Amino acid sequence: MTTYHFRSDADVKDTLRQFIIRSINLPELADDDDLFESGLVTSLFAIQLMTFIEKTYGIEVDSDDLDIDNFRSLNSASAFVLKKSTANAS
């Protein structure tokens, strides 16, 4: 029997928010804060974030996903994780 772990948008955002806040020493991060445009993170951190998402959620950021817009904010990163998790489960 295959067991699928349900991931909610709120759970994913909470996990990613904690990771980002701890990594770049932010006091807070809103769901729609633009990480890159605001200069909150460096390009090095973008790679750390993609690595964290792959390892935490067991999904692969493949060639077609290599668009920084997928990781621009908590809203977009969570949507990406949920979309890839659904694709993996189906």
Place this chain on the structure above:
Amino acid sequence: MNIKRVAVIGVGNIGIGAMTDLVLHGIEAVGIDVTEGALRRAEEAIMRNVRFAPAISKSVPKLPKTRVQELMTLSTDLTRAASCEFIIENVTENWEVKKSLYERLDAIVPEGVCFGVNTSCISITQVGAVTRRPQDIIGIHLMNPVYMKPTVEVIRGFHTAARTLETLRTLFRQLGKQAILVEDLPGFVSNRISHLFMNEAVFVLQDQVATAEQIDAIFKQCFGHTMGPLETADLIGLDTVMRSLDVLYESYHDSKYRCCPLLRKLVHAGHLGRKSGKGFYNYPEI
């Protein structure tokens, strides 16, 4: 004529970045380090960087894994450098380690091959003096992330030949980089100034004038810097910053370069910054 194969000696953070840059530009990269563990970490990081880099920069090609494997070689055997057309050296900022390495490289690598010395503070002329090819030695101060930096501080040693500079310019053209050429005194431009910032920031923290977060926030929010001095020190590695300050102090005998005791204490405690998970800040494991 283009350069086809480059040796990268020392595959820590900067070496990994240099190898990533070479591979992304279709140049064969031969990475050499002293332990298998370092090579494994480097391989994983280079594969990850090459895979994710196109998300950060549209101009970076999406390379299949097989192509990356074709272009990348990792070894503990220094003699693999003998077949390379240019050497980039990034070993630890320790004169005894560099001296011993350059003596060996000089004997292994054919005459006329240029050595790019990647150092924070050690004099390029001093490196040249331990080889039979001081004219072929040039300083290249690579910074993180190497493959995203379009400009590099380049240092001309006392004996560096015009031909050597031209060879480096050829490599940089292939990598899409430009050089800012400066003269050789320890610390050059960047580190002679930046390490004063970082060291004084640690003194300010030690004196409890402000928290680490406040110090960095003033640099980012008031000066408009991308990163604050303590975050930068964590990224470079506190041990590297401490060693660089020691080299600057030893070179100039000027008290302005004396290493802050708190910085030395953190290094002795194993708090080396991002690479150890703890420095002025804590970093989550990935």
